[in-house]
Every structure is written in structure tokens, then in C-alpha cells.
Amino acid sequence: MRQSIVRSAAILGVLAGVAILGGCSSDEPLAPFVDTPAEVNYNAGIAYLQQGDYKGATKKFEEVDQQHPYSEWARKSLIMTTYTNYTRGDFTSAITSGKRYLALYPGSEDAAYAQWMIAQSYFNQIPDVTRDQKQTQQALDSMSELVQRYPDSPYAAEGKKRMDIARDQLAGKEMEVGRYYLNRNQYIGAINRFKTVITQYQTTRHVEEALERLTEAYFALGVVDEAQTAAAVLGHNYPDSRWYKDAYTLLQTKGLEPRENGQSWISKAFKAIVL
Structure with missing residues (x-):
């Protein structure tokens, strides 16, 4: 750079050494x-x-x-x-x-x-x-x-x-605000922030955590289907991620498994089918 x-x-x-352009006109001097x-x-x-x-x-x-x-x-x-x-x-x-x-x-x-x-x-x-x-x-x-x-x-x-x-950096900011809402049990606000990371900054390093946080937020709201989908998409795309282990463990507390709903916005965002 x-x-x-x-x-x-x-x-x-180098342009300073090329043929000199004509001097300025002095017909109308300003000063x-x-x-x-x-x-x-x-x-x-x-x-x-x-x-x-x-x-x-x-x-x-x-x-x-x-x-x-x-x-x-x-x-x-x-x-x-x-x-x-x-x-x-x-x-x-x-x-x-x-x-x-x-x-x-x-x-x-x-x-x-x-x-x-x-x-x-x-x-x-x-x-x-x-x-x-x-x-x-x-x-x-x-x-x-x-x-x-x-x-x-x-x-x-x-x-x-x-x-x-x-x-x-922009994704990191969304995650910071999302965590703030999540820690204060403001789940809808948190979901909106994590959703932005998934839909707009999917190629960043923050996506894994965003999916796990979505699992947490939806799980806390009792929206089990979306919680399972978030965990399933996380596991499909990042099977070795520590965030997937956390999401899986959370679902297991109620005897649930990661399972994708193909109609979920999360599934559509990743355009992936988790079997």
C-alpha cells in the first residue's frame, strides 16, 4: 500500500520536469x-x-x-x-x-x-x-x-x-449491542442485532457467535423451532466451533436437538440444508 x-x-x-505549460494570463489579475x-x-x-x-x-x-x-x-x-x-x-x-x-x-x-x-x-x-x-x-x-x-x-x-x-468491524458493533440486549433479557432487540450479522455480514468472523446467541435468545423466548434451526445451521457450517458446542448443550437442557426448519429466515440466509 x-x-x-x-x-x-x-x-x-516527474510531471514537474515535463514541458512547462504556459503561464497564467495577467489580463484580469485578482490580486x-x-x-x-x-x-x-x-x-x-x-x-x-x-x-x-x-x-x-x-x-x-x-x-x-x-x-x-x-x-x-x-x-x-x-x-x-x-x-x-x-x-x-x-x-x-x-x-x-x-x-x-x-x-x-x-x-x-x-x-x-x-x-x-x-x-x-x-x-x-x-x-x-x-x-x-x-x-x-x-x-x-x-x-x-x-x-x-x-x-x-x-x-x-x-x-x-x-x-x-x-x-x-461493523459486525462486531452489532454483536456488542446484541450482547448488551441479551444480557438484559431484551431478547427481541438482541435478535434484531444478531440477525443483521447473519444477513449483512455473513462472511465475517462473528457469524458463529451470532448463531449461538440467536439460539440463546430464541430459546429464552420459547421459540424452540428457531432456536433449533440456529443451532442446526451453526453445526452444519461450523461443526468444530465452540459456539456450536454451547448451542448444542443449551438445547440438551430440555432434551432438544439441533433441527433445521427450511422455511426459517436463518436457513434461507445461509441457503443450506442441514440433514
């Missing part, structure tokens, strides 16, 4: 500072970047964008602004400039890179599972957009991995 970012920045930096040619500020930004001064580089790139809007220099400076903001940990600014870049230059060769930095900026702000997961959802949505819009980009494969991590 770091190599791809550095490589992209290096490619963009004295517009006399500074765009390429001068851009090259100054590259120099700051090479020195590791990302704040100074950001300032110079922003000056190009402000003084020469919609020029080719502004386009290059805007993607570099996104990069320097991201690298120095100013994720909010990186997201803002990245989104602006995509709005102005959606067909640019650097569009995938801009989307990657937006998604990474959200991803790097994913909070602890005990807190609100808005940033996690935004990270998932942004990574999903990256994969869908730029499937052949060098960032797509890593984006898919990040999506899995974000889904696991």
Missing part, C-alpha cells in the same frame, strides 16, 4: 500574488515534498489551485494536495480535496488514486468497536466505490481487503 502511494507520488512529481507563475509554485511544492515538508508542500499546491483554477497545473496540484494532506494525517482535508478532484476530473488518470486516498482517509479513522461506527461505514462505502468504479486499478485488490476489515 505504502509503495503504491509513493510510486504514484513519484510519477506525479498581486497571481503574478507568480503556476509552474513556479508547483515546483516549489515538489521541492518541499522532497524535503519531507508536507505542510509547506500543501501550501504551495493550494496556491496553484487558488491562483490558476481549472488549469492543468491546478489539476496536478489538487491531487498532490490530497496526497500531502493524507500523508500528514489531515484526513478531513484529504477527503475534501479528493472529492473535489473527482468532481472536477472524474475521467483523469489519477481519479482512482484520489478515490483510494479518500477511502484510506476514512479507513484510518475507524474507531474502537465500542464507539459510533459512522466512519467505518464511510470507509466501507468508499472502498466499495473504489472497487466498483476502478476494478483494474492497482488499488482495487487492497480495497477489497479493507472492505472485509470494515465489514468485520
Whole structure:
């Protein structure tokens, strides 16, 4: 990931040495500072970047964008602004400039890179599972957009991995709230949370526990058929799981066995028939 970012920045930096674009027009000067040619500020930004001064580089790139809007220099400076903001940990600014870049230059060769930095900026702000997961959802949505819009980009494969991590985090939050309800005998609320894990985050590591917790909740409510189904699906898909052993032991306290009802939402969600 770091190599791809550095490589992209290096490619963009090379642009400083290509044929110089014409200087900005002085027909309608907005203020004295517009006399500074765009390429001068851009090259100054590259120099700051090479020195590791990302704040100074950001300032110079922003000056190009402000003084020469919609020029080719502004386009290059805007993607570099996104990069320097991201690298120095100013994720909010990186997201803002990245989104602006995509709005102005959606067909640019650097569009995938801009989307990657937006998604990474959200991803790097994913909070602890005990807190609100808005940033996690935004990270998932942004990574999903990256994969869908730029499937052949060098960032797509890593984006898919990040999506899995974000889904696991969101599932973990649902499990935390579900356990909270279950421990307070609020079984309907608990079931709704565990159901979300089963239906929306079925590929995460939390599914085994979610099925066992569903067994507990339905068993406590006396909805035996669903409790047996949850345990049966758990046993079919994860026969060696400790969660299956717990679910089986719970059913045995009333002489019951795991048994699937094919019409149950749990069965349909897994699309599996347990014999």
C-alpha cells in the first residue's frame, strides 16, 4: 500500500520536469500574488515534498489551485494536495480535496488514486468497536466505490481487503449491542442485532457467535423451532466451533436437538440444508 502511494507520488512529481505549460494570463489579475507563475509554485511544492515538508508542500499546491483554477497545473496540484494532506494525517482535508478532484476530473488518470486516498482517509479513522461506527461505514462505502468504479486499478485488490476489515468491524458493533440486549433479557432487540450479522455480514468472523446467541435468545423466548434451526445451521457450517458446542448443550437442557426448519429466515440466509 505504502509503495503504491509513493510510486504514484513519484510519477506525479516527474510531471514537474515535463514541458512547462504556459503561464497564467495577467489580463484580469485578482490580486498581486497571481503574478507568480503556476509552474513556479508547483515546483516549489515538489521541492518541499522532497524535503519531507508536507505542510509547506500543501501550501504551495493550494496556491496553484487558488491562483490558476481549472488549469492543468491546478489539476496536478489538487491531487498532490490530497496526497500531502493524507500523508500528514489531515484526513478531513484529504477527503475534501479528493472529492473535489473527482468532481472536477472524474475521467483523469489519477481519479482512482484520489478515490483510494479518500477511502484510506476514512479507513484510518475507524474507531474502537465500542464507539459510533459512522466512519467505518464511510470507509466501507468508499472502498466499495473504489472497487466498483476502478476494478483494474492497482488499488482495487487492497480495497477489497479493507472492505472485509470494515465489514468485520461493523459486525462486531452489532454483536456488542446484541450482547448488551441479551444480557438484559431484551431478547427481541438482541435478535434484531444478531440477525443483521447473519444477513449483512455473513462472511465475517462473528457469524458463529451470532448463531449461538440467536439460539440463546430464541430459546429464552420459547421459540424452540428457531432456536433449533440456529443451532442446526451453526453445526452444519461450523461443526468444530465452540459456539456450536454451547448451542448444542443449551438445547440438551430440555432434551432438544439441533433441527433445521427450511422455511426459517436463518436457513434461507445461509441457503443450506442441514440433514
